[in-house]
Amino acid sequence: xxxxxxxxxxxxxxxxxxxxxxxxxxxxxxxxxxxxxxxxxxxxxxxxxxxxxxxxxxxxxxxxxxxxxxxxxxxxxxxxxxxxxxxxxxxxxxxxxxxxxxxxxxxxxxxxxxxxxxxxxxxxxxxxxxxxxxxxxxxxxxxxxxxxxxxxxxxxxxxxxxxxxxxxxxxxxxxxxxxxxxxxxxxxxxxxxxxxxxxxxxxxxxxxxxxxxxxxxxxxxxxxxxxxxxxxxxxxxxxxxxxxxxxxxxxxxxxxxxxxxxxxxxxxxxxxxxxxxxxxxxxxxxxxxxxxxxxxxxxxxxxxxxxxxxxxxxxxxxxxxxxxxxxxxxxxxxxxxxxxxxxxxxxxxxxxxxxxxxxxxxxxxxxxxxxxxxxxxxxxxxxxxxxxxxxxxxxxxxxxxxxxxxxxxxxxxxxxxxxxxxxxxxx
Ligand SMILES: Nc1nc2c(ncn2[C@@H]2O[C@H](COP(=O)(O)OP(=O)(O)OP(=O)(O)O)[C@@H](O)[C@H]2O)c(=O)[nH]1
Numbered sequence: 001x002x003x004x005x006x007x008x009x010x011x012x013x014x015x016x017x018x019x020x021x022x023x024x025x026x027x028x029x030x031x032x033x034x035x036x037x038x039x040x041x042x043x044x045x046x047x048x049x050x051x052x053x054x055x056x057x058x059x060x061x062x063x064x065x066x067x068x069x070x071x072x073x074x075x076x077x078x079x080x081x082x083x084x085x086x087x088x089x090x091x092x093x094x095x096x097x098x099x100x101x102x103x104x105x106x107x108x109x110x111x112x113x114x115x116x117x118x119x120x121x122x123x124x125x126x127x128x129x130x131x132x133x134x135x136x137x138x139x140x141x142x143x144x145x146x147x148x149x150x151x152x153x154x155x156x157x158x159x160x161x162x163x164x165x166x167x168x169x170x171x172x173x174x175x176x177x178x179x180x181x182x183x184x185x186x187x188x189x190x191x192x193x194x195x196x197x198x199x200x201x202x203x204x205x206x207x208x209x210x211x212x213x214x215x216x217x218x219x220x221x222x223x224x225x226x227x228x229x230x231x232x233x234x235x236x237x238x239x240x241x242x243x244x245x246x247x248x249x250x251x252x253x254x255x256x257x258x259x260x261x262x263x264x265x266x267x268x269x270x271x272x273x274x275x276x277x278x279x280x281x282x283x284x285x286x287x288x289x290x291x292x293x294x295x296x297x298x299x300x301x302x303x304x305x306x307x308x309x310x311x312x313x314x315x316x317x318x319x320x321x322x323x324x325x326x327x328x329x330x331x332x333x334x335x336x337x338x339x340x341x342x343x344x345x346x347x348x349x350x351x352x353x354x355x356x357x358x359x360x361x362x363x364x365x366x367x368x369x370x371x372x373x374x375x376x377x378x379x380x381x382x383x384x385x386x387x388x389x390x391x392x393x394x395x396x397x398x399x400x401x402x403x404x405x406x407x408x409x410x411x412x413x414x415x416x417x418x419x420x421x422x423x424x425x426x427x
Contacts, residue, residue, distance in 0.1 A: 024209045027251070028216035031244035035220055035237050042232040053235040057087045060242030067249055069129045071256075076249045077129035078121045078137050079214055080242065085141060086114040086221065087238040098183075098228070105152050105159035108166055111225030112188045113144045118218035119195050122202075122211060184226045192222050213248045217241045260326040262305060263312030271325040271333055275403035278337045283344050283396045284403075285322075285334035286410040287315065290389045290422040292330040299362055299386075307360065307388055314355050320347035332390075333410075341396040341427050348392050348425055356423060360386050389423035396427075 022029075045053065061084040068077025089110055096103045120140065127133045151158045166185035184192070199215040224237045258270040266274075289295075289311060296304040308330065315324040315332050322344065325333045336344040362384045393413030397406045417426035 024207045025203075025212050027209065027244050027247050028212040031213070031216045031220060031240050035223070035240045038236060038240075039230060039233060042230075042236050045232070050232060050235075053232055053239065054091070057235060057238035057242055058084065060239060060246060061087070064242055064245045064249060065129065067246070071249060071253050072126070072128055073210075073249050073252055074127040074129045074131060074134060075121055075124055075210060075214065076245050076252070078124070078134060079118060079217055080245050081129070081138075082114070082117045082121065082141065083217070083221075083238055083241055083245070085145075086110060086117075087234060089145075090224075090234045094228075101159040101163055102152050105162050106148065107183075107225070107228070108162065108185060108188070109144075109148045111184055111222070111228075112191070113141075113148075114225065115192055115218045115221045116195070117141060117144075118214055118221060119199065122199060122214045122218070182226050183228045184222070189226075192218075196222075209248055209251060213244050216244065260312075263309055263326050265312045265316060265324050265326045265332070267325065268327055271327065271335065272403070274323070274325075274335060278335065280397065280399075281339075282335065282337045282406075283339055283341045283394055284406050284410045285336070285344065285348055285395075286327070286393045286407070286414040287332040287334065287390050288414055288418070289330040290391055290418075295386075295388065303362055310358065310360065311355060311388065311390060314358065315351060317354075318347055318351050320344060322347055333407075334392075341394045344394060345425060345427070348394065352390060352392060352423065352425060356387065356389050358388070360388055362386055391417040391422045392425040393417050394425065394427045 042050075042053070061080045064080035065077050065084070068074065068080060089106075094103065094107055094110070098104050098107055117137075117140070121137065124133060124137070166187050182189070196215075196219065199211075199218065203212050203215050220237045220241050224234050227233055258266055258273070260267040289307070292304065292307075295307065308326075312324065312326060312332065315334065318324055318334055320336065320343070321339060322334045322336045325335065327333045334344075334348065336347075391414060393410050393416065395406050395409035395413055397403075401409075413426045417424050420426060
């Protein structure tokens, strides 16, 4: 029995870790999988649907650009601008046979610049679309378009030379027969492969939703160009990229409103929202770090922030159906739906114990990492070991009590826990 429970617990932990690790990838993976799955179906679309699909990327991209500007998510908006420009070029200038020198030169340069611009946007800091950075990106894209036009039309033999120079195609494709499986020249394929590997490595380390989606958008653009002869591929993939950007924008905006920036836990607004929907049977736990003012005064505010992150990370591991929120300052809340206080207490006791046993090792100020989110605790380069404890107050919802009343009772219980000497639970 013990072995089974331990196995289930390990299985749960593994599943939980996998889910947390893969969450930022969810939209990106959905984009690529849906695109590949839907591609064969586009050939069977009726004419009216094909027309609708052709105009969809324009509408969706414009929505993303407007919302991205409004919600200060410049990178997503810039990605939508890049998508819109690339897609417009395909629709307006690349509907001719690609075995003509000029058209093929246009196509080859688009297939290089389009994904490359996603790569550039990936590394930009988050700013508004209409900002010096946005203008710089607009200048880069304009320069790409203008130079392509001038070189192709005004430099004698440019298109021919470019096509000859890049005439080597991977997978043994004959460049004269443009209708094959992979239309990107070897040089572009290798360059995009290298930058894809760079982005893949970075997204695996960074695990951030926007970065993952920008990476997936770059891959999707590359696939559009690589399989250019597939029916409606540019309309379908561009629509899906725009959808992925839109969903990312909405998720990011939700996180901005509901997640606490320092700890990553849901914040007070999320708690209040949750309390409206959690029925009549629940208990609330208020948790407060003990002597935190003294800790801040002794070790500095930055180390205090690190402690808040560690405590949040431990509280988030609460079992028994509890959810952790950062209530504000050094106060946290645990919400147990459909649980009595007595049922929740053993889970809180475990968390209390885990936090008290956590070996916090404090670096001196010079040794602190320069990267803000990097853990500075529990590291070999650190110097002093300290202990942080948390006091808890539990309140069970009584008949006719409003959520604010239950919170107040939990606060009173927390006060009692402080009076009883801290690092304990009071009901
Ligand atoms: N580093 C850091 N400190 C914070 C943050 N929010 C609140 N604090 C500090 O948390 C401390 C809370 O102190 P008090 O409310 O006096 O309580 P305490 O020192 O923890 O004492 P007891 O709760 O009675 O054990 C204050 O010094 C605040 O400045 C934050 O986001 N970061």
